[in-house]
Amino acid sequence: MTYTNEEYAEMAIKANEEGKALKEVKGKLKLVEPAPIHLSDEQIVSQNKAMKISLINEANEKIAILQDVIDLDMLEADEEVQLKKWKKYRILLTRVDTSDVNALFPEKPV
Template sequence: MINYYFDNTNELKPFTHELEANDNTLPPDNALRVEPKFKDGYWPCEKNGEWVLVEDHREKTVYNIETKAPVKIDYLGEVRDGFTELEPFDFCKWDGTKWVLDNDTKNESIIKNNQSLKNTLLNEANEKISILLDAIDLDMAEDGDEEKLKNWKKYRILLTRIDTSDINVIFPTKP
């Protein structure tokens, strides 16, 4: 005879282990003499003197539908409200049943990246122009420096004319 134990401190009373039982005794308060059945994705739990199968998502990753943060499940039962097993992707939002593309957030990110790239390229152009001007002013210019200066100045002007709020903006080619 075997005692099949469950955790009676847990509200779902999940199966924990089994041990040989004495033939002439009754099972303890936290055990049944009926063998639990197992099924993928479920875990046996005691309910009213029987084993019932309860959803088991333990160790699976779910995602918070507000923050998109991943969380490892450490409990038995259904996935809790506010979480989904569907993995979020860049620039998405929860529509109540699935992740969908959030075009506003995507466009805001593109515009922010455009502005950052424009600033980086302008800083680079300013640095190149400054060095070339110094070389020319100090009579240290090499062949082609004046043409390089002219090309970098044209490039800088083209950069300043870029509308970074245009999500399809095309940046000019560096000289």
């Protein structure tokens, strides 16, 4: 069966919304459960490293802003407490062993 670009796009959007995959079954496009993705240990370690870098960068940004607030005496609410939490979080991130495929990352401060 032939589908127009619009029909295909409509099916693809629906599949995405439902967390499904598009698959041709007996000449017709069907929404099916996606096949599980199996990553190699190398891929997982690579993702762990990227995640660690990204989370440390985010923590650095939060810390820099909170430090500026304190340095310029522009404190509101619990910003000094937030700064300590983000610094602790950053330290915990640096201790994550990304070479472990089961690496656990600390929870972000709230």
